[in-house]
Amino acid sequence: MPSSQEVLLVTGSYDHEIRFWEAWSGICSRTLPHPGESGQVNRIAISPDKRFLAVAIHKKVHIFDIASPLTTPIMLFEGHTHNVTSVSFHSEGKWLVTGSEDGTIRIWDLRTNSLHRTYDNGAPVNDVCIHPNQGELISCDQAGSIKQWDLSENTCTFELAPGGDVPIRSVSVSSDGFCLVAGNHRGKCYVWKINDEGSQLPRFQAVTKFQAHDRYLTRVLISPDIKYLATCSADTTIKIWSISPNYTFKLDKVLRGHQRWVWDAAFSADSAYLVTASSDHVARLWEMASGETVRQYNGHHKAAVCCALHDGAGY
Template sequence: MSEEQQQQQQQQQQEQQQQQQQQQQQKQNKKGQDQQDQQQQQQYYAQMQQYQQSLQNDSHSVILVTAGYDNTVRFWEALSGICSKTIKHPDSQVNRLCISPDKTILAAAGNHSVRLYDIASNNDSPFIVFGEHTGNVIATGFHGEGRWMFTASEDGHLKIWDTRSGRNPVLTRNFDNGAPITDAVMHANQGELITCDQNGAVKIWDLTAHSCTHELVPEEGVPMRSVTVASDGSMLIAVNNKGNCYVWKLSNGSDANDVEPVHQFQAHNNYILRVMLSPDTKLLATCSADNTAKIWNAGNNFELLLTLQGHQRWVWDCAFSADSAYLVTASSDHVARLWELQNGETIRQYNGHHKAAVCVALNDLSVGYS
């Protein structure tokens, strides 16, 4: 055998050895990846079984409701995705839904008024209709102990209603915001309400002082779209039509220094339609006209954690589960989705609306008052 042939043979042997080593390494890598995937899958299935078991054990305590532009309010079985009850809302579309803390009443905000429904009743008619607004009611909410409710409208008025006086709520305060209100939420202290409006302002209303104590205008002339307050009262977040998100630190008091701007970032390249802090205040959800919802780390400089993709049109509203592990979204594609937030997967779809689903409410607490 010539020297050249010997070199070729040695080279072939080396190449074969390298190929064998690469194949062995690939097998080991695949085995390791398969084991990792299997562990993750087992963990995911275990979590899903735990969540499904909790729903089965306490199915009557899970209230999931959607509504929108088909003039219906739909109640859903969260686990199966089956629509358990449909209520007609003939006068207008539904702009916002809210479940009372004791989980007995559903408030549906529409054009000019709010309708209250008995959740446990088979009667599809509201037992109270109130509001006396001249524009769309875009937000409503309950006092934690059921003593009063608030309504906020595109007519520029924020109203407080005494609900202890009997079957018909009594108007006790009427704040003139001076511009169409686009969203309103209650502070955790139950003594303040926060609104945002079409003129680009975020306002804090003191119900004891009967006045606006703070007015924040992060971008002059850019409409603010939605606002959320941390459950511990530590943080206020508002979003606008440019997709920007603004964060303020809150502390007790009425001084201007008690509201400190701490962060701002662009969350979407299109309208943000809804912003929501999770009950544990660790996550922030934003819903957008770009057909996505995004999950941000509220405790780490608002790092993007997940982009929830699956809706085909605008995502209008969202609601967290009580443990902050799940999110329900409502979209113009007529569908609501339940997302598992560990990996961002859709685990249930709720199909039945014939037009845009623009609002959702979820209460899966095992007790009435949080």
């Protein structure tokens, strides 16, 4: 991972604060206080060019200018009627996608500061990720469904329900766009190979499933180099699974140190480090090779529930 000057590490907490950290020293370099109204910080995301920080606070999304000393947002996206549970930037920073417990997925235009499109998911949305081709979204929901949304056709083009009505908590697509992993409420992970649209094979081809945790699963995340899957859980651990070329998953190591639920995780660009956020108020930086905590970020007064890491070059 690069020097602290090139690394953006941000955490959000139920203490209503967003904190920026110096990755290597563990020092909090900046704090954004809660922007006023009641509501919890749910998710955060850093734009690919490192200009903007998107913070999902209850029903709204606040966009901050990272370089600005101001503690007030430069944009505010309103329209969701329940908690915003997911937020992700388009690869060129042109738009932002959000998912919400109100059962909708919304695309916001960052150039015009306006709502561009709304999809009706029909059930509370738990997570949304953007396919690397930037033309599709993959969402998961409380009703147990995983859906593919085609941005050009403005519609849901595929739906999976691997575990019946068991809620799917988190989804992750590999950086090459060929692997989809989903984790459900009961700790089980499902894996699909994503075939090219012109292929004779099904678009989503089931590969395997495995029990990752015996308790509530909160996040699944494929590393940028597609060699590892990180799964986070209520059991206080993060499990690291090695991924073979044919998409078999083998437990590589268990990261132990958090004292309460682990809510979120973010890999470094080179996949050598992992940041996690936990209800024990602490965020941790783990070295993947050793499985050890190399830095701990103390300062939040309540559960740290989301984190974002950007240590690559901005476009």
